[in-house]
Amino acid sequence: xxxxxxxxxxxxxxxxxxxxxxxxxxxxxxxxxxxxxxxxxxxxxxxxxxxxxxxxxxxxxxxxxxxxxxxxxxxxxxxxxxxxxxxxxxxxxxxxxxxxxxxxxxxxxxxxxxxxxxxx
Amino acid sequence: xxxxxxxxxxxxxxxxxxxxxxxxxxxxxxxxxxxxxxxxxxxxxxxxxxxxxxxxxxxxxxxxxxxxxxxxxxxxxxxxxxxxxxxxxxxxxxxxxxxxxxxxxxxxxxxxxxxxxxxx
Amino acid sequence: xxxxxxxxxxxxxxxxxxxxxxxxxxxxxxxxxxxxxxxxxxxxxxxxxxxxxxxxxxxxxxxxxxxxxxxxxxxxxxxxxxxxxxxxxxxx
Amino acid sequence: xxxxxxxxxxxxxxxxxxxxxxxxxxxxxxxxxxxxxxxxxxxxxxxxxxxxxxxxxxxxxxxxxxxxxxxxxxxxxxxxxxxxxxxxxxxx
Amino acid sequence: xxxxxxxxxxxxxxxxxxxxxxxxxxxxxxxxxxxxxxxxxxxxxxxxxxxxxxxxxxxxxxxxxxxxxxxxxxxxxxxxxxxxxxxxxxxxxxxxxxxxxxxxxxxxxxxxxxxxxxxxxxxxxxxxxxx
Amino acid sequence: xxxxxxxxxxxxxxxxxxxxxxxxxxxxxxxxxxxxxxxxxxxxxxxxxxxxxxxxxxxxxxxxxxxxxxxxxxxxxxxxxxxxxxxxxxxxxxxxxxxxxxxxxxxxxxxxxxxxxxxxxxxxxxxxxxx
Numbered sequence: 001x002x003x004x005x006x007x008x009x010x011x012x013x014x015x016x017x018x019x020x021x022x023x024x025x026x027x028x029x030x031x032x033x034x035x036x037x038x039x040x041x042x043x044x045x046x047x048x049x050x051x052x053x054x055x056x057x058x059x060x061x062x063x064x065x066x067x068x069x070x071x072x073x074x075x076x077x078x079x080x081x082x083x084x085x086x087x088x089x090x091x092x093x094x095x096x097x098x099x100x101x102x103x104x105x106x107x108x109x110x111x112x113x114x115x116x117x118x119x120x
Numbered sequence: 121x122x123x124x125x126x127x128x129x130x131x132x133x134x135x136x137x138x139x140x141x142x143x144x145x146x147x148x149x150x151x152x153x154x155x156x157x158x159x160x161x162x163x164x165x166x167x168x169x170x171x172x173x174x175x176x177x178x179x180x181x182x183x184x185x186x187x188x189x190x191x192x193x194x195x196x197x198x199x200x201x202x203x204x205x206x207x208x209x210x211x212x213x214x215x216x217x218x219x220x221x222x223x224x225x226x227x228x229x230x231x232x233x234x235x236x237x238x239x240x
Numbered sequence: 241x242x243x244x245x246x247x248x249x250x251x252x253x254x255x256x257x258x259x260x261x262x263x264x265x266x267x268x269x270x271x272x273x274x275x276x277x278x279x280x281x282x283x284x285x286x287x288x289x290x291x292x293x294x295x296x297x298x299x300x301x302x303x304x305x306x307x308x309x310x311x312x313x314x315x316x317x318x319x320x321x322x323x324x325x326x327x328x329x330x331x332x
Numbered sequence: 333x334x335x336x337x338x339x340x341x342x343x344x345x346x347x348x349x350x351x352x353x354x355x356x357x358x359x360x361x362x363x364x365x366x367x368x369x370x371x372x373x374x375x376x377x378x379x380x381x382x383x384x385x386x387x388x389x390x391x392x393x394x395x396x397x398x399x400x401x402x403x404x405x406x407x408x409x410x411x412x413x414x415x416x417x418x419x420x421x422x423x424x
Numbered sequence: 425x426x427x428x429x430x431x432x433x434x435x436x437x438x439x440x441x442x443x444x445x446x447x448x449x450x451x452x453x454x455x456x457x458x459x460x461x462x463x464x465x466x467x468x469x470x471x472x473x474x475x476x477x478x479x480x481x482x483x484x485x486x487x488x489x490x491x492x493x494x495x496x497x498x499x500x501x502x503x504x505x506x507x508x509x510x511x512x513x514x515x516x517x518x519x520x521x522x523x524x525x526x527x528x529x530x531x532x533x534x535x536x537x538x539x540x541x542x543x544x545x546x547x548x549x550x551x552x553x554x555x
Numbered sequence: 556x557x558x559x560x561x562x563x564x565x566x567x568x569x570x571x572x573x574x575x576x577x578x579x580x581x582x583x584x585x586x587x588x589x590x591x592x593x594x595x596x597x598x599x600x601x602x603x604x605x606x607x608x609x610x611x612x613x614x615x616x617x618x619x620x621x622x623x624x625x626x627x628x629x630x631x632x633x634x635x636x637x638x639x640x641x642x643x644x645x646x647x648x649x650x651x652x653x654x655x656x657x658x659x660x661x662x663x664x665x666x667x668x669x670x671x672x673x674x675x676x677x678x679x680x681x682x683x684x685x686x
Contacts, residue, residue: 015274028667051303088282108356135366148536171395208374228264332554424685474641510605
């Protein structure tokens with residue numbers, strides 16, 4: 001996908017398979033040296049909360065998938081600041097090891113930098 | 121389903137197949153002399169707007185399915201008054217031939233009358 | 241008294257709002273799947289009515305810390321709630 | 333300038349709100365499928381930004397009378413809007 | 425008490441399919457009768473014998489078949505909804521001239537009358553919808 | 556201009572599948588190139604050869620096959636998403652020991668690399684999601 005592409009992740013984890021499948025698409029592209037940039041917005045910011053323990057509902061941790069991003073060269077993610085605030089999530093609580101979180105106050109300006117935006 | 125059952129229809133037509141499939145379930149039950157009562161609430165009230173012309177999007181008119189209800193003995197439907205108001209729909213504009221529209225101001229009290237509520 | 245079950249995120253879907261607007265006095269509300277975000281201590285849990293329950297497995301899955309005002313339940317209690325209430329109404 | 337495409341009902345989903353909160357000055361907005369309810373003359377079309385379009389086929393399907401402030405377009409013009417804008421962003 | 429479930433969601437689309445299975449197990453574990461599960465709308469994909477999730481992901485077919493074996497639960501896939509979506513028995517595949525059948529063992533195709541019957545026969549009906 | 560589409564929605568679930576088809580036709584009708592349609596998530600059900608909607612409902616399989624024939628469009632079904640959901644080629648059905656195959660003619664199974672390639676090769680990528 002390359003840095004001409006932004007992956008826009010708006011799904012909460014587990015409730016929709018597209019949260020996981022979006023992340024898989026990002027990882028697959030990154031493995032081909034075409035890592036897109038990634039923006040978490042809306043309920044997508046819930047993917048970043050630690051302490052996810054989905055074993056009892058029969059799923060694997062999506063947070064673990066996120067932690068694979070740096071291995072594939074994705075070392076920075078964009079996160080919508082307003083989406084966090086709307087959900088009462090503190091910026092401290094969304095750290096992902098090995099990934100720099102860049103808070104975005106104007107997501108529209110960020111989108112404008114890309115040729116392609118893939119929504120997940 | 122019988123009158124112990126209420127079909128709660130909350131889907132706008134066409135955007136979700138469950139609008140049509142919900143109505144098909146109601147018609148099928150009615151054909152077996154087990155017609156449920158039906159409440160349109162939320163975006164479900166959009167099913168009742170006339171002038172639906174979905175040919176160009178490759179679908180059949182859902183409004184036509186509604187018009188089949190009286191043939192199967194469903195001669196009254198419940199419609200949430202607040203849902204209409206929220207969407208700027210006048211009560212006059214939602215007539216279905218052969219069906220009495222009963223506006224409901226307290227849908228919670230209506231639900232309480234039934235043993236089963238099937239959500240569509 | 242009815243049991244209402246909501247499985248959608250309150251931030252993304254109107255399901256919870258539609259449900260709350262419809263609930264009668266004394267009805268119970270169960271938050272499951274993405275609905276548990278409404279039970280979060282850090283979110284809008286204060287607006288939930290008395291008699292609100294939250295499926296513990298779904299809260300744990302998402303790392304949601306459930307508000308003290310809301311009862312965490314397991315699947316067995318979910319079934320019991322269905323036995324104790326009628327009708328059972330799903331909002332999705 | 334981006335083209336944003338919204339296909340969900342404004343009453344049911346946060347898609348339109350999330351999109352409006354994200355749109356930059358000069359971006360275009362296209363309402364399709366259940367998104368066309370936001371283009372209704374009787375509804376909240378007044379809140380739509382300049383440069384809002386509505387897919388005519390979807391409005392006709394639903395019997396939605398499109399506000400004068402919003403441009404009704406056909407599928408050919410939809411493609412042209414995609415050609416004229418970059419990126420194309422779908423909200424669902 | 426006698427329960428029936430109605431499932432609108434496909435497996436592996438969201439969580440609703442997994443929730444329905446967990447609830448079904450809890451119903452029988454609590455000593456209640458599970459009379460029928462009616463798969464409707466996208467839920468008909470539950471009846472596909474071809475789903476092959478990776479080893480480390482949840483299997484949402486075998487547990488239903490086991491539940492049926494152990495507790496005599498009706499697993500009914502709506503025939504009209506299934507035709508649209510490509511879930512076919514051998515006889516349906518032949519009748520509709522499709523190249524293969526994919527309805528899994530333990531599931532049966534049935535009409536919407538089976539949904540009406542389930543509501544008439546059951547003390548509680550719980551619907552599982554959404555993505 | 557070169558377009559690619561990404562489709563997340565199953566046919567007959569909502570309107571997104573029909574919208575994608577209409578848009579695809581309009582792209583080629585306007586003289587543009589449609590490079591690839593990538594079916595992902597529930598969109599993989601597009602590749603099922605078993606769907607049999609009633610005569611008076613929209614066929615969402617043949618028109619894609621015709622579009623491919625006439626315009627050399629790649630119709631790629633994500634292999635990982637398709638396995639989970641039961642859309643299998645003959646070789647996949649054999650490898651995974653499933654009783655039948657259902658991948659329709661004109662569709663090919665492919666990896667997520669084909670999505671990355673589509674974004675790299677195309678001037679515009681439009682996603683069709685939601686129910």
